Amino acid sequence: MIKYRYEEISQEIALNITEGRLKPGHKLPSVRQLKQQYRAGLSTIQKAYELLIIMGLVESIPKSGYYVTLGKGDNNEIGFAKPSQARLRDELFKNNLEAITSNTDPLLRHRLNEFNVATPDDTFIPQKMILRNMQQVIREQGTKILRYYPSNGSEPLKDHITKRAALNHANFDAEGLIITDGALQAFYIAMAAVTSPGDAVAIESPCVFSMLQVLRTLRLKVVEIPVLDPDGFDLDFLEESLKTIPIKAIALTPNFHNPTGSLMSDENKWRLLQIAKAKDIPILENDVYGDLNFTDHRPGNISSMDDTGLVMTFSSYSKTLASGIRLGWLFTGRFFKVAEQIKFALGSTVSPVYQETMLKILATTSYERHIRTFRMKLASQCYQTMELISTHFPEKMLVSTPKGGYSIWLKMDKGMDMVKFHERCEDIGVRFTPGHTFSFSNAFDQYFRVVFAIKYTEQSLDVLKQAGQFAGKR
Numbered sequence: 001m002i003k004y005r006y007e008e009i010s011q012e013i014a015l016n017i018t019e020g021r022l023k024p025g026h027k028l029p030s031v032r033q034l035k036q037q038y039r040a041g042l043s044t045i046q047k048a049y050e051l052l053i054i055m056g057l058v059e060s061i062p063k064s065g066y067y068v069t070l071g072k073g074d075n076n077e078i079g080f081a082k083p084s085q086a087r088l089r090d091e092l093f094k095n096n097l098e099a100i101t102s103n104t105d106p107l108l109r110h111r112l113n114e115f116n117v118a119t120p121d122d123t124f125i126p127q128k129m130i131l132r133n134m135q136q137v138i139r140e141q142g143t144k145i146l147r148y149y150p151s152n153g154s155e156p157l158k159d160h161i162t163k164r165a166a167l168n169h170a171n172f173d174a175e176g177l178i179i180t181d182g183a184l185q186a187f188y189i190a191m192a193a194v195t196s197p198g199d200a201v202a203i204e205s206p207c208v209f210s211m212l213q214v215l216r217t218l219r220l221k222v223v224e225i226p227v228l229d230p231d232g233f234d235l236d237f238l239e240e241s242l243k244t245i246p247i248k249a250i251a252l253t254p255n256f257h258n259p260t261g262s263l264m265s266d267e268n269k270w271r272l273l274q275i276a277k278a279k280d281i282p283i284l285e286n287d288v289y290g291d292l293n294f295t296d297h298r299p300g301n302i303s304s305m306d307d308t309g310l311v312m313t314f315s316s317y318s319k320t321l322a323s324g325i326r327l328g329w330l331f332t333g334r335f336f337k338v339a340e341q342i343k344f345a346l347g348s349t350v351s352p353v354y355q356e357t358m359l360k361i362l363a364t365t366s367y368e369r370h371i372r373t374f375r376m377k378l379a380s381q382c383y384q385t386m387e388l389i390s391t392h393f394p395e396k397m398l399v400s401t402p403k404g405g406y407s408i409w410l411k412m413d414k415g416m417d418m419v420k421f422h423e424r425c426e427d428i429g430v431r432f433t434p435g436h437t438f439s440f441s442n443a444f445d446q447y448f449r450v451v452f453a454i455k456y457t458e459q460s461l462d463v464l465k466q467a468g469q470f471a472g473k474r
């Protein structure tokens with residue numbers, strides 16, 4: 001793809017920031033200085049800075065200049081609740097599911113600004129494009145879509161998914177791919193394929209509650225590995241844990257982890273693969289947010305570095321198109337046979353309507369076009385939210401700096417009564433996801449997640465401000 005000059009300049013600055021050469025809070029050169037440095041025009045430099053602002057890497061302070069974005073407090077502490085040693089946990093997932101799935105009175109729901117739902121809201125779903133393709137499928141296919149499809153999924157669809165993955169250097173073969181009912185089912189199948197009840201598995205901490213629920217259902221014990229900002233999964237902690245605990249699988253979201261939005265570097269992906277290979281431990285790689293990068297570089301997968309079949313990668317279209325399209329996929333590596341049996345036991349076939357609709361969408365450029373605008377919108381809303389948080393929430397907070405995906409992870413100081421905070425938020429008409437739902441150990445009581453994938457209106461921004469002001473007042 002041809003790159004504009006301003007994109008090249010912003011990319012160079014972005015690299016200096018993401019690789020730590022320019023630290024948070026660092027004052028960046030003025031537009032005039034950069035103009036001279038790059039021998040570029042004024043508008044080129046301005047555009048480069050605008051792009052960096054959209055990516056959330058730089059902020060502009062009126063009458064002062066451009067600065068590397070600053071998270072509140074010490075950003076490097078965002079893994080925060082780092083346990084002093086690995087512990088095996090099999091505690092019950094106390095009331096957490098209830099906290100997430102409890103039904104809200106429809107009237108209340110109507111006036112709630114739900115910053116807690118990790119799916120594209122109605123305005124971000126490309127409704128016309130999806131429905132047009134779905135209607136064509138129904139018209140063209142007739143009774144064909146009313147029958148069982150092959151249990152592992154439609155072959156042409158698998159071909160399209162592998163071809164698209166190859167553009168990101170992933171070397172999946174279509175025979176090793178299984179079409180699933182979303183990413184969560186793919187995770188269930190992969191985990192069930194390589195573990196037995198009572199086994200210990202390494203997971204990220206914080207970890208999204210739906211994945212925790214799968215682990216609980218499979219009766220697994222977990223070792224919670226801290227996710228640090230900005231590097232993600234803490235590999236030193238994993239290595240320490242492996243000295244004493246026989247870990248049977250490692251599950252993580254290296255690209256834009258939910259809730260922190262962190263991105264694991266290629267070096268760390270490689271290092272993790274070497275650790276896993278040395279002990280022959282399967283890696284389950286969740287790539288459900290991988291397409292939602294804020295910079296122009298779509299990160300790669302651990303499976304593309306692997307030639308042994310030890311890595312299983314999975315994803316879905318729930319986060320990029322619409323969560324109601326129940327369609328995901330699992331690359332099974334060397335575990336195809338057992339994964340195939342588990343998939344079959346879970347109910348033969350994913351709805352042919354969804355499979356044919358996705359096939360139609362992927363056969364054109366519709367998906368790519370949608371993703372390009374959607375991820376830039378998310379980047380800009382992420383920046384807007386970070387700015388709002390830094391202006392209206394209390395000083396003493398830790399805030400993650402997402403590199404992509406949907407959400408920001410925040411920690412309030414100990415003095416904040418979080419029950420009161422969430423109650424007050426409901427009164428104002430805003431809802432966040434409480435931190436305690438992201439761990440079996442309830443280690444994240446002072447934390448909460450803000451999802452920025454809803455359409456921002458004056459009212460939603462106003463209630464966000466009010467929540468911050470309430471937190472600051474107590």
Ligand SMILES: Cc1ncc(COP(=O)(O)O)c(C=O)c1O
Pocket residue numbers: 118181182183184185208210253258286288315316317318319323327328
């Ligand atoms: C990290 C992660 N994995 C999986 C899922 C579930 O995806 P799906 O709807 O495709 O099952 C979610 C949704 O919240 C998620 O955040």
